[in-house]
Amino acid sequence: MPILNIVNKSPLERNALASCLRIAAPGALLLIEDAVYAATRGTSTEAEITTALSKFRIYALLPDLQARAVADRVIDGVATIDYEGFVDLVAEHSACQSWL
Amino acid sequence: MSEGITKKFMFVNRTAPYGSIYALESLEVVLITAAFDQDVSVVFIDDGVWQLKKGQQTKGIETKNFSPTYRALEGYDVEKLYVDRESLAARGLTEEDLLVDVVVMDADELGKLMAEQDVILSF
Amino acid sequence: MKFGIQINEGPYQRQASDSAYLFCKAVLAKGHEIHRVFFYHDGVNNASRLTEPPQDDRNIVARWSKLAADHGVDLVVCVAAALRRGIKDENLAPGFRISGLGQLVECGIQADRLVVFGD
Numbered sequence: 556m557p558i559l560n561i562v563n564k565s566p567l568e569r570n571a572l573a574s575c576l577r578i579a580a581p582g583a584l585l586l587i588e589d590a591v592y593a594a595t596r597g598t599s600t601e602a603e604i605t606t607a608l609s610k611f612r613i614y615a616l617l618p619d620l621q622a623r624a625v626a627d628r629v630i631d632g633v634a635t636i637d638y639e640g641f642v643d644l645v646a647e648h649s650a651c652q653s654w655l
Numbered sequence: 656m657s658e659g660i661t662k663k664f665m666f667v668n669r670t671a672p673y674g675s676i677y678a679l680e681s682l683e684v685v686l687i688t689a690a691f692d693q694d695v696s697v698v699f700i701d702d703g704v705w706q707l708k709k710g711q712q713t714k715g716i717e718t719k720n721f722s723p724t725y726r727a728l729e730g731y732d733v734e735k736l737y738v739d740r741e742s743l744a745a746r747g748l749t750e751e752d753l754l755v756d757v758v759v760m761d762a763d764e765l766g767k768l769m770a771e772q773d774v775i776l777s778f
Numbered sequence: 779m780k781f782g783i784q785i786n787e788g789p790y791q792r793q794a795s796d797s798a799y800l801f802c803k804a805v806l807a808k809g810h811e812i813h814r815v816f817f818y819h820d821g822v823n824n825a826s827r828l829t830e831p832p833q834d835d836r837n838i839v840a841r842w843s844k845l846a847a848d849h850g851v852d853l854v855v856c857v858a859a860a861l862r863r864g865i866k867d868e869n870l871a872p873g874f875r876i877s878g879l880g881q882l883v884e885c886g887i888q889a890d891r892l893v894v895f896g897d
Binding site for chain 3: 563
């Protein structure tokens with residue numbers, strides 16, 4: 556059973572997402588807090604996510620997208636979930652790793 | 656209450672020492688986890704590799720130099736220390752610069768190791 | 779399923795405590811159990827009963843206390859981190875208790891999943 560990787564930093568500010576994508580084994584990636592900007596179209600890091608979709612199932616937390624006014628620009632292939640979906644993801648994976 | 660259960664704990668260190676408390680706290684939890692007879696791995700990635708740099712002198716910042724503790728880990732049966740090869744290279748470091756023996760790993764090896772863990776704590 | 783939660787950041791400065799709280803509510807709503815919430819590093823500041831946010835803001839500390847009162851959630855504050863930051867029994871909010879790092883490790887062992895919220 557693969558693990559769930561959680562990232563909470565904007566990829567334009569810190570390297571947490573880049574390190575996660577480089578190191579983590581194929582599995583799932585959940586973007587929360589400031590990391591939801593990584594899930595949006597048109598940023599300079601968009602290609603990192605579109606490329607990573609072949610290795611990870613990628614999710615973004617909808618309440619965090621909505622709070623930041625970017626829920627309407629989520630990259631195709633990235634699924635949006637609420638907190639209950641977050642709980643389901645944790646339960647469905649063998650462990651989770653927060654790339655703080 | 657926890658007797659008889661052995662889980663795989665991995666400590667992922669991605670922060671430099673002294674600039675924040677995480678490196679020091681990570682060592683604390685590693686030692687306590689070892690005292691609970693758990694299977695402990697410690698991984699150094701990104702600026703976390705600076706924690707292992709030889710020659711730390713902290714007198715001038717009036718902070719305790721905790722780097723000797725990494726060499727003492729073996730005495731607590733914490734022997735699985737892994738360093739990300741790319742993070743070392745990106746900082747101009749080689750194994751010669753590190754104050755303790757480690758296993759240097761490629762990203763995909765580290766990723767596989769992470770995927771085998773039961774509990775992953777990030778610092 | 780039993781969940782363990784670790785919180786590394788204090789209230790108000792970062793989103794970590796808010797995210798962790800909403801996650802805990804969802805864990806309970808889905809019928810799971812929370813084995814423990816462990817407050818570590820600056821996260822111990824979530825336990826100060828002297829906290830007084832403006833009236834139009836959420837009360838993060840009171841929210842945790844209510845979660846403990848309503849659902850019996852075990853809120854544990856790391857003793858070493860707490861004493862460093864002036865969090866003691868006399869200013870501890872209801873529902874929190876101060877204990878050692880062993881409680882975090884025990885939580886990692888006993889819970890089915892451990893989720894870390896921090897910065």
